[in-house]
Amino acid sequence: MKLDIALLHAVVAVAxxxxxxxxxxxxxxxxxRLSDAVRRAEQQLGVRLFNRTTRSVALTDVGRTLMERLVPAMNEVESALDDVNRYRDTPAGTLRLNVPVSASRxxxxxxxxxxxxxxxxxxxxVIAESNVQDVFRDGCDAGIRYDETLEQDVIAVPIGPRRQRFALAASPEYLDKAGRPAHPHELIHHRCLRGRFASGVVPEWEFEKDGEAVHIQTTGPLLVSIGSGVELAIDTAIAGGGIIYxxxxxxxxxxxxxxxxxxxxxxxxxxPGPWLYYPDRRLIPAPLRAFIDFVRECD
Known part of the structure; x- marks a missing residue:
């Protein structure tokens, strides 16, 4: 019996x-497309692999038996192809990264x-977005995050500067006119240029000095999407429109x-600076391995 390998990949992905x-x-x-691929696989095999309802998709007994044999076999195929890739003069293939817009910039x-x-x-x-949650969404191989707390079965490698700061700034013309705040609490009286995540959250502005932490929910004339709207906020600050964080x-x-x-x-x-996250697994695709080694070399 012959079955298109692409149909098998679809079955494994859904499972x-x-x-x-x-x-x-x-x-x-x-x-x-995946539903059609699974349907065609079931037709060619002559068995039902999944029980489908409007709310769930679950493997049948036959489907579970197939997965027990198929998944290790397909992992071995991927391992063999990756071994072949190592004999090339240079690694080849696609590397997909999920990163915050700030990391891409x-x-x-x-x-x-x-x-x-x-x-x-x-x-x-590179998939850059402001509402970063799942590192491995959209089939990404790795991602960059600003939190070193690891998820299960994930490894993190330092990438980029190890310490960063949030800066507060305004044009000299704005400060000459509105005054220069001496304490973060005075920002409530200023025109603040703010950002909003794709989730809808408008983050507070955070400050710290000599053990004193201050969180300010600011207001102001401009609210932009964190990521795509940042350049507009910077240009507005330069033009004297307010204070930017x-x-x-x-x-x-x-x-x-x-x-x-x-x-x-x-x-x-x-x-703390950002981290490169990737799955903790025996087989790491050659392009990702090359990137990890390159990042470590640059550290």
């Missing part, structure tokens, strides 16, 4: 994910050009040029 929608999200496919530019120059046969796909690296060009002036710098909050 692992526990449903068509979740499998589609993980693999970057769509639910209807502040961390990856110092790494990616040299990485791609060293490994010309690797295609790097952002990664220090993001504001550094404007600070160094004098277009923006530091505000309450002794209160700027310091936090």
């Amino acid at each position: 692992k994910a526990g449903g068509f929608r979740e499998a589609a999200r993980v693999t970057g496919s769509n639910a209807s 502040l961390i990856l530019p110092a790494i990616v050009p040299a990485f791609l120059a060293r490994y010309p046969d690797i295609e790097l796909e 952002l990664f220090e690296e993001w504001l550094r060009p404007a600070l160094e040029s004098g277009k923006l002036e530091p505000v309450l710098e002794p209160w700027w909050l310091s936090f």
Whole structure:
């Protein structure tokens, strides 16, 4: 009996994910295509692999028996192909990273050009978003996060600067007119340029000095999407529209040029640098292994 390997991959993806929608999200496919692939696999095999209801998809007894044999076999195939890849002069394949927009702007530019120059046969796909939750969504191989707390079966490697700060700044013209705050609490009287995550959350502005922590829920004339709207907020601050709170690296060009002036710098909050997350598994795809080694080399 012959069965298209692509149909087997679809069956395994649905079985692992526990449903068509979740499998589609993980693999970057769509639910209807996966459903059709599973249906065709069942037709060719002559057995039902999944029991389907409007609320759930579960393996049948036959399906579970097939998965017990099929998953180890397919893992072995992937391992064999990866072993072959190691004999190439350079690793090849696609590497998909899920990262915050800030990492795509502040961390990856110092790494990616040299990485791609060293490994010309690797295609790097970066998915940058402001509402980062699942590192491995959309079939990503690894991700970058600013929290070193590990999920189960995940490894983290330092990437980029190990300490960063949130900076507060405004144009000299704005501060000459509105005054220079001496304490974070005075920000409630200022025009603040704020950001909002894709989840809808507008984060507080956080400060710390000599053991005193201050959290301020600011207000102001501009609210932008964290990520895509950041440049607009910076331009507005430079034009005198208010005070901005952002990664220090993001504001550094404007600070160094004098277009923006530091505000309450002794209160700027310091936090740990980002981490590269990837699954804790025996087999690591060659493109990801090359990237991990390159990041460690750059550290």
